[in-house]
Amino acid sequence: MKKGWVYLFALLFVVSWISPTQCEDQLDATVEIRSFSFQPESITVPAGTTVTWINRDPFAHTVTADDGSFDSGSIRGNGGEFHLALSEPGTFPYHCTPHPSMRGEIIVAPAEMPDLETGEGPRVGVELVAEGFTAPMGFITSRDGTGRIFLIDQVGLVKIVYPNGTVLEEPFLDLTDRMVELRPGFDERGLLGLAFHPEFSENGRVFVFYTGPLRPQAPDGWDSTNRLSEFSISTDDPNRVDMGSERVLLRIDKPQFNHNGGTIDFGPDGYLYVPIGDGGGANDVGLGHPPDGNGQNTTTLLGKILRIDVDETGDDAAYGIPADNPFVDDEDIPSEIYALGFRNPWRIAFDTGGDGALLVSDAGQDLWEEVNLVVKGGNYGWNIREGTHCFDPADPRNPPQVCPEVDARGEMLIDPVIEYGHDLGTAVVGGYIYRGQALSDMVGRYIFADWSNSFSTGNGTLLVATPSEEGLWVWEEVYIADSPTGRLDLFIRSLGIDDDGELYILASDRLGPVDSTGAIFKIAPPPEGQNETDEG
Structure with missing residues (x-):
């Protein structure tokens, strides 16, 4: 060295x-x-x-x-x-x-990436479904029996994609005139989340999470304002949202451009879950960050998972609060908070089988990436911990040997279920517990990814972890058959899911939200002769 x-x-x-x-x-x-x-x-x-x-x-x-x-x-x-x-x-x-x-x-x-083709571990194939997007951030079904899948593009567009790869020319939703102007080199803002009401086929209600310009009421010097909004389907075209129907449910001001959160989703309980980043910057300190950090501070929504009831309003509120939210009886803590202690929980997903567990990937900082199994009222440690390790905001590259095991309320900090270091990659991309049929050896396992191990050349890694009743889940790399490196060799931005529980990789060749290199790949069985569990 x-x-x-x-x-x-x-x-x-x-x-x-x-x-x-x-x-x-x-x-x-x-x-x-x-x-x-x-x-x-x-x-x-x-x-x-x-x-x-x-x-x-x-x-x-x-x-x-x-x-x-x-x-x-x-x-x-x-x-x-x-x-x-x-x-x-x-x-x-x-x-x-x-x-x-x-x-x-x-x-x-090193300039040359290692040859992973002969490495031990499961193998899958990938099939190109559609391309020509900018920065695909989500791919979800409306679960209304139409077979449509909706591609969320960071630049502010939602496109309808059919299973055969057909992409409707007209966007389902277009927020480009309402968003903050994105930085072409690199940006974490934009259109980040889309969710359909559980009764969408009857009520046509759609919810989005995106970044708008800083509102006038926000603190001076801050960056932008994230919006959680509801839209209605057009009465004239079921493939279009009525852009005049926007109803803003929640505005969250942010001091820096990064760490916005992203995915929104309805849980098995019918409530809407909204992940929010710690405000941005580094270490959860600086402008807009209190001394204890937003992740640990219980007076702010930053660094939290929120849970709200969009079917209940009253007292001039745009939404209701579930009666069993963990802090409804504490007047000093916002009642929307479901869990706390997050840095950038930008991908969440519920298990569609089993007990409907909520898995949240929380992008790490200098050393560790993590995935959390989130429970009501849980505190997941940031910025006291990064993964299972102690964290010092004043010296983030050197974890202390000892740190608190409880938060300011005396509640135990909860360790992640998955952790890996930056020798593998730089940002965890949450996925899904696989419940499809195409990959028989993957059923019941958590398929996820890492964005890339480089900020200049896309080199995303597909991963799979086996759930465990205690301790960290064991994970391994999933090699992409017929790829010289075993990887996608693109920036993996997200994973998606269809009505059958089959999974998709969303990727692009550009670091920032520019050009049209974004593509959707379906994860499929490997080519004949290469088993999913081939030991090389």
Whole structure:
């Protein structure tokens, strides 16, 4: 590692200030400096990548290696840039000298990915269903017997897709004129969730979760306002939403652009569940984050799973509160809160079999990714813990040996059921307990994914875990047959499900919400001669 640092330091004087036009033959990646944070705070790139930092704040910042081996000097505000070419594998933490709470890291992976084709583990095939989307974020059925599946695109569109791959030209829903303007390089905002009322075929009620511009009543300097809204189906066209029918149920202001949550879904109990991120930035600290962090603070909806009753209104409220929500009798805690202690719970799903368990994938920060089996009133640890490990917001790369086992209310912190480190990937993508028929060896197991182990080249990983009554579930990689790497070699953005319980992978070739590389792949049995449980 020391040799790598020396090499990087020597290289800095040659390449750190080269212009983007001089880097056309190299890989590149971008980190934005915004709201006194590096976004994303951790970036994994292959060796040979040139990373560009763009300062969007009005104030000057620096990009300074923790051991002093590289230093950008002052990067002017409102568009100043710093370029750094990275040739040696390793982990390079850095900070801003004038604002030391701003921290980030670069993980440089070997340029050549390992050949996973002969690795042990289950294999599946993938079949292209449809393509030409921008940033597919969800693929769900309306469960009304029509066979339609609805593709949620981050840019603000919902498209209807039929099982044969036919995509209706006219969007089912178009929110592009109501959303915040998305950043093409990388963004976590946009249209993130769609849910159909359990009695949709009779009442035509549709619910969406998306990011709008910051409302006037929000605190100064914050980023945007997430909206939970209800729409009605058009009386003239069952394949279109009446865009004039929007009824905003809930507005949640956010201090930073990231950690929005995403999936919304109705549980077996008929109530709507809404995951909300901790507000963004890093470490759950800074602008808009109280001293104890939003994940642990019980006066805010940020960093929580909410549960509401959309069939009940009254007292000028847009929704009701289930009578058995865990905090309905505590006037100091918002009664919508169902569970707490989350960083970015952007994918949730209920098991359609068994006891209807709620599984929530919570994207980690520097070291660990996790999936939680969520129960009413549970506290899942952020920012006291990251996964099963202690977490120190002041030193996120070095977990303390000891940390509290209970929250401020004296309730036990609950460990995740799945955990993996950033040697595998960078962001967990929650999936589903498989209840379909095509993959016989997968029934009853949790199929999920990791987004990518690189921010410059898509390299998503499909995974499967076996539920356990106690302790962490055992997971393994699922290899994609006929792929040289065993992976999809795209950014995996989400998984989807149809009426038969079969699963889909939603992916794109671009980091940000741009272009039309988004595609839907159906997970299928492997080609003949390659068994699902082939040991290679």
